[in-house]
Amino acid sequence: MVGTLYDHVVAVILVGTLFVVAVIAVPNIGYVGMFHVDEQQLRNIAAGALKTMLLDPGYPDEWGSGEHFNSTALKRFGLALSNGSFFYELDSDKVQRLVTGDPLGYLEYSKVRELLGLQGYGFGMAISAPFNVTVTPKGDVNQTSWEKSPKFAVTVTYSDKKPVPNARVDAMILYSYLEKKDPQNDIDNKYGIRFVRAVNVTNELGKSGIEGSISDPTGKVEDNIVTVFRVTVANVATLTTVYRMGAPVQGIADINMVGDDLVLTRATECDPNSNNWLASAAIITDEGLMSLYNGTKQGDMLNYGSKDVWEKTFNELKGTNPGILVFNFNAVVKYGGRGGVLMVGPTPAYLGQRVRWFGGTPKGTTVSLHRTVQVCGMTYILEFVLWKEFQP
DSSP states (O other): OHHHHHHHHHHHHHHHHHHHIIIIIHHHHHHHHHHHHHHHHHHHHHHHHHHHHHHOOOBSTTTTOSSSOOGGGOOBOOOBOTTOSSTTEEOHHHHHTTSTTOTTOOOOHHHHHHHTTOTTEEEEEEEEOSSEEEEEEESOTTSHHHHHSOEEEEEEEOTTSOBOTTOEEEEEEEEEEEEEOOSSOGGGOEEEEEEEEEEEEOOTTSEEEEEOOOOOTTOOOTTOEEEEEEEEETTEEEEEEEETTSSOOTTSOEEEEETTEEEEEOOTTOOTTOEEEEEEEEEEOSSSEEEEEEOOTTTSEEESSSOOEEEEEOTTTGGGOOSOEEEEEEEEETTTEEEEEEEEESTTGGGTEEEEEEEOOOOSSEEEEEEEEEETTEEEEEEEEEEEOOOO
16 A cells, blocks of 8 residues: 555656656757857847948948038948958048937938848947046145146056056146237137146056146136046057046037048037137147147137038048047136137047947847957947847
8 A cells, every 4th residue: 555655656756747847848948949049140140240340341432421421322331441451440430420419410220220131130339448447536626736736546447347457548638728818808818728748557456646737827727627548558549538527618619520521510508699719729649739720710710600610621630540639719618707628529539439339229139249440540349239129
């Protein structure tokens, strides 16, 4: 009797085990296999699309150039620089067309997806610096001593947040300087751009301090300190810019560049009663500032009325690979009166990025591919994310 009961118990356990295996385990094994196949298929499609983008200049070859951009003329999408000298060298004008909202024109996500043949799939991409640079102004910003000796704490990390030791940090601290005051009208005051440089190296925690000394006997620097940081790790460099108060002064101008053309547009927050004129423009280089243009009050004005756009063409400007441009304005600052104001651009290049995000919103299973690319002689990491769109 006991033996028979024991046999029945064993039989029940075996049947239960087989049921679990049949109903749960086997389908799960199949699901995992299908999931792997689906992910591999996505990876293959992503690799093909990415190869096309990075190696093909598209058609027409120079589709990103020209102020009057026409996306309907684009027949084949690609970001490669025509006749480029390096592998995965991208055209800065084409990359700029991925900056959504650019007033000079940009590509629509749906257009690019169609040209890449990714119907039924969604994608997104970002082009960022190869490492992260975090800058924090130090000291009390209300003290004159801070204005004379601006200090910054710099932290350099890899994308996985690990610190980068022995990174060289070169800082160019720029400020608008009152060179000549007009006794009759402050709109005729003459402002120039001055800068000081400071260099340091990150410690084992990826941290470094930067301190500069500004000569400002007139006390007119105020909020006009802009610092450009060039961080170099094993001959790979990145640029990022920090304003003293954390953001550009609002309401002066939006800075745009395509090819050899510079276009300044009146900012949407512009004071309708103000006249802001461009005193000078320069390119930031390894050696310092390279003067690009000296303005005149009559011909270089931005205002709310008839002069809401300023544009000029500079021969071979694109060939100089200008990572950052700096503009010095005699402008009206909200609640601050008229004075010299520095602005840098274009957006978002001055922040160390080329494309923050272009594309849709990831959903479901995604794959992410990364490639090292070159834009204007600088190294960036392009991230490409692909997923399958679910049909309703």
